[in-house]
Amino acid sequence: MEKLGLVLQTGYTASKVAWLREHQPEAYRRIESLLLPHDYLNFWLTGERVTEAGDASGTGYFDTRKRCWQLDVFAQIAPELDPARVLPRVLAAHEPVGVVCPAVARELGLGDHVVVSSGGGDNMLGAIGTGNITPGLITLSLGTSGTVCAYSATAVECDSAMVANFCSSTGGWLPLICTMNVTSATTRVRELFGLDLAAFGERVASAPIGAEGITVLPFFNGERVPMLPDASADFLGLTSLNTTQANLCRAVVEGATFGLRYGLELLGDLTAGASQIRLIGGGANSPVWRQMVADITGTQVICPEITDAAALGAAIQAAWCDQRSEGVTLEALCEKLVHLDAQSLADPHPERVAAYQPIYRRYCAELEQRHGGA
The missing domain is CATH 3.30.420.40 (ATPase, nucleotide binding domain)
Structure with missing residues (x-):
């Protein structure tokens, strides 16, 4: 360090x-x-x-x-x-x-x-492709694995070894965290029940917040954040009453999202006052999941129109390189080329935000009990 x-x-x-x-x-x-x-x-x-x-x-x-x-x-x-x-x-x-x-x-x-x-890494160019080049925004990826990053104009001294204090590909910094089990975990449960994406989404939507007491620690592949390389998945709180297909589907999506909130909190002040989360990755196509992210984080969520954010970011960075001598700024290019999908907007609902607080604490308590908080 x-x-x-x-x-x-x-x-x-x-x-x-x-x-x-x-x-x-x-x-x-x-x-x-x-x-x-x-x-x-x-x-x-x-x-x-x-x-x-x-x-x-x-x-x-x-x-x-x-x-x-x-x-x-x-x-x-x-x-x-x-x-x-x-x-x-x-x-x-x-x-x-x-x-x-x-x-x-x-x-x-x-x-x-x-x-x-010059180009850059996938996360760095994905940040450009979502317009995350100034403080106040978060880019969150719901892919096979998950990534949360936020721009900083100065190098960040992080308290946690789980935060990668990377430079951005814009001249600033892009501290980020990566989790291993997002759509890789939800897909495993979805395929276990033989559901297509539409049916899986229906099951998640039909179950209540908190899945009637079921908590999933979805560490099928070990985990990077929290740092648990040898961990396995846990389905906790199962009873004869709550063990339904819908509850299990919802609980694994909630567990994956709680892991991203856990990582988001590791970024501290950098993300504490963020105005918006720009959501990318396959999971971002789900309206139910978008709303869940908004409610669990208490932050407005929206997707860019061009969901392949890294490819768009690479094109924007190339245009910046080509036109910078003419006075064209990266900010102006992002404003011109990064468009948000208004139909994907999800605002946090106060009642659901409040309902998720004890359920997230339950997740953290189970994490602490089984893995010492990592």
């Missing part, structure tokens, strides 16, 4: 480099460059070995506060490698990587002098 501004996690690049050094020493010694996937794509397009701070934040040897490689940490992970040779140059978010090489341009049917922007 002291050197990187975040806690090194096992999924970061540093762990993979260390594994290669230990298990494939011959391949390790042949390393020419350490490029992330989108850095390699930019290298293939332009011949330039560069990266940007957003994606580099997840390497485990990048100082997220100073936006530079942390050479002391890198030396511990890869002592035989020369960082000046193998680490790419770090670009500012608005800087171009270069232009597409002539041979690649011909292969792709592109014209001469096509500029390539």
